[in-house]
Each structure stands twice: as C-alpha cells, then as structure tokens.
Amino acid sequence: MTTRIAGLPRETNQIGQTPWLLTALAYGLPVFFILIPLVSFLAYSFFWVKGTEVHYDLTLLNYIRIVTDEIYLPVLWRTCVLCLEVAALTILFGYPVAYFLAGLQGRKKYVLLMLLLVPLLMSYVIKIYAIRSILGGNGFLNRFLMATGLIQEPLTIFVFNLNAVLLALTALLIPFAVLPIFLSLERLPRNLLEASADLGASELQTFARVVLPLSLPGVIAAASFVFVLAIGDFLTPQMVGGNSGFTFGRIIYSQFGTAYNWPFGSALSVLLCVLVVIAIVIGGRFGNARGRA
Numbered sequence: 001m002t003t004r005i006a007g008l009p010r011e012t013n014q015i016g017q018t019p020w021l022l023t024a025l026a027y028g029l030p031v032f033f034i035l036i037p038l039v040s041f042l043a044y045s046f047f048w049v050k051g052t053e054v055h056y057d058l059t060l061l062n063y064i065r066i067v068t069d070e071i072y073l074p075v076l077w078r079t080c081v082l083c084l085e086v087a088a089l090t091i092l093f094g095y096p097v098a099y100f101l102a103g104l105q106g107r108k109k110y111v112l113l114m115l116l117l118v119p120l121l122m123s124y125v126i127k128i129y130a131i132r133s134i135l136g137g138n139g140f141l142n143r144f145l146m147a148t149g150l151i152q153e154p155l156t157i158f159v160f161n162l163n164a165v166l167l168a169l170t171a172l173l174i175p176f177a178v179l180p181i182f183l184s185l186e187r188l189p190r191n192l193l194e195a196s197a198d199l200g201a202s203e204l205q206t207f208a209r210v211v212l213p214l215s216l217p218g219v220i221a222a223a224s225f226v227f228v229l230a231i232g233d234f235l236t237p238q239m240v241g242g243n244s245g246f247t248f249g250r251i252i253y254s255q256f257g258t259a260y261n262w263p264f265g266s267a268l269s270v271l272l273c274v275l276v277v278i279a280i281v282i283g284g285r286f287g288n289a290r291g292r293a
Contacts, residue, residue: 038273045267052260062267072251072268079248080275082166083230087177087223089170094177094222099211101178102185113182117175124172128239131168135159135240160242168240169230176229177222184218185211217287224283228276248272 046058066072101113119127134140135158142154157163188211196206234249241247252272255265 041266041269041273044263045270047263049261049263054263062264065264066267066271072248075246075251076248076271076275078162079231082162082247083169083227085166086169086173086230087226089166090174090177090226091181091219091223093170094174095181095219097174098178098181098185098218101182102188113179116178120175124235125239127172128168128236131171132159132240135164135167159240161244162241164240164242165237165245165247168236169233172236173226173229177226180222180225181215181218184215184221188214220283220287224280224287227279227283231276231279232272 045062046060048055048057048059048061097116101109101116104112132139136142137154137156137159139159141158142151145151146154158167192210192214193206196210201209232249234247234253237245237247237250238253241250248268249272252265252268255261255268259265
C-alpha cells in the first residue's frame, strides 16, 4: 500500500522535490563560490592595515590612496591599453583561422578545431616557459634572425618588458578569440551566401557586405572575452614582463603576497572587478546591437 504525504503518493512528492533541489544547487553554488567571495572582498576593502595588523574600522583610505597616488591609475590605464591591443591582435590573427575552419566541410573541420583547442588543456606555466624559450635573448627567434643575417646581436625588445607581455598574452589567448568567431561564422545562413553569389557579387564583396557584418557579434564577444582574461592575468606579466612590464594584476598580486596588505589589495580588486563588469556590459550591448542589425 502506497504511503501518501499531503494527499499525494510518496513517489509523486519526491519527484516534485527534485526541481527544487536542482534549482538550489544551480543558484547555491555560484552564490557560495562567486558572490560571497566578491562581497567579502568589498567588505575587506574598507578595512586598513598598520604594520602587519589589520584594523577593522570602516574607512575609505584605500580608495583615496588609489585615486591620489601617482602610480595606480596610470598603471591601470596602461594595462587597459595593453589588453585592448591583445584583444585587437587576437582578432586580427584569429579571424582568418576561424574563417578558414568555418569554410571546411565534413569531419576535418572539427578535428582541426579540436587541435587548435588542445593547448588549452596544457599547463599555463609550461606554455609561458615555451614562449620565453622562443622570445628570449638566446631563444629560437633571435637565433633564427641571427642565422639569416637580419640582426648581428640578440634583440631584447621581446623579453622582460610590455612587448613580451603583449606577445605572450596574444599567443596564449588566441584560442579564446577563435572559438566565438568560429561559432558566429558557423551560424551564418548559407542561403545568404548563395544569394550573394547569384547576384554577381565576388567573394571579397560577399565577405565585406555579408559575412563580416553578420559575424561582428562573434568578434565583439571574442574581444570582450580576451580583454577580461588579459586584464586579470598576473602570472604572464610576472614571468615575462620583468621590472618594466608591470601591470595592474601584478600590483594586486603583490598586495596579497609580499606586501601583505589585503584590504588595499581588495580595494584594487574591487576596482578591477568594476572595470571588468563595464567591459562585459559594453561588449554585450554592442554585440546585441550588431546582432539585431
């Protein structure tokens, strides 16, 4: 005999509880692992440090220091410009790759796409060391240029400066730009391309007037994605930037590490988080506007 709870069979009651459990997990995990840490950073940014002791009196000293000090805002601006350059370069090199992959037919399209994404499974540190071995003073690039006679001594412009950070981030983040652009190109209606060809348009005209405008949402998504990943990266500038390749992420890292000033590091993190949210919102609005157009 089936036991009833509140007028319903036990089996029906258990099935009705399952969606609530899934909903609680779906919202609970992001709240616990994302929202609560962000709120804790915000709260910690209003504390202050004297020596090695944290004082839990609420104050705006950390934010006043960010605005009035001549270091932090210029470094933040330089980091934003650097990340915009990284986003531009990844799109410049990633769009042709995505266009080539989207134009393939059959299984080889997805095999090549998978090979492109394989580096994402590798250790981030190993990839940075590989880039250093290429760009270093005794690296592959300098040895190749010296062997061909183009230079007489190793170049130092590609290592331990902002140029090295730019090149390293571009190489590391290209797959994150290729994938959104590829998905955008994959969704293009083929009948539009065929109609353009039937009306006498050349391949270049079809690309400029049909393919490129319709793929701009993917381009904007890729730029936003790369910008957000680049501006929060501190490991790459730490390993290839040197003293002259200082970025905002390295400042935040130093506050939590060597300086042991967590309240000030939290204030810097809050500022960076606000900037990332603004970038995501701007990218989303531009992408939606291009998509509707």
